[in-house]
Amino acid sequence: MDFCQLLAERERRWNTRLSLAGLYNCPVLSLTLNIPGPDKNLPGADAALCQLRAALCAAVDGAGGKVVDEVRLSGPDGPAWLAAVRMDALALKQLAVAVEESHALGRLADADVMDAQGQPLNREHLAALASADAAARNGGAVQGRAPRQCFLCSRPASLCRREGRHSLEDLLAAVRQMLGLASENAGQEHTCLP
Incomplete structure (x- = not known):
């Protein structure tokens, strides 16, 4: 994968998010996939994105929000879905x-x-909100959300990545297993329409 192409794609995604936020004056939800290694377009990635998109749409709808516009992107950084959503950003x-x-x-x-x-x-915004809510309720300390967990163990993913704890091959084996599950369930998701 060409690093310049990757940076150009990420910039295009960022600019599309800014454009959606400005156009609709509402928060923008961006969904990409955490796939380690250089190939972000593994078999099953599109199916996984579609199923996660459907879950996010259902959650937004269930909370009384509305997806007002959406954009699907794909490129060397993998599939992506962006949506302008009418609801509170937090x-x-x-x-x-x-x-x-x-x-x-x-x-x-x-x-x-x-x-x-x-x-x-980010998650720190949610931790700050939870702490403020808890302080208002009982003045007690509240722990923030746990960091994202490693694909292979119960440790924080950022720590395993920093320490080089697992090989890329082992991480990709776990990811491919999840993507295989997505492929098996492809087409069962419901759509959300702006």
Whole structure:
């Protein structure tokens, strides 16, 4: 994969997110896949993205939000889905994290949220919100959300990555197993329409 092409694709995705936020004056949800290694377009990646997209759409709909526009992208960095969503940005981020943590393919999901002003929200924003809520309720300390877990062990993924704890081959074997599950279930997801 050409590094310049990869950077150009990521910039295009970022600019599309900014454009959607500006056009609709609402938060933007971005879904990509966590696939280690240079090949982000492994067999089953499109099926996984579609199933995770359907889960996010169902969560948005269930919370009273509305997907008002969506864009599907693909390239050397893998498949991506971007959606302008009418709902509170922090509530949207909470839904995205819930899907990442509860869906069978959730570990593959990288669901990011940008507010209507183009500012990214992350898990620390949710931890700060939870701490403020807990302080208002009982003044007690609240732990933030746990960091993303490694594909292979119960440790934080960032720590395993930094320490080089697992080989790329072992990580890809776990990812391919999840993508195989996605391929088996392809076509069973429901659509969300803007």
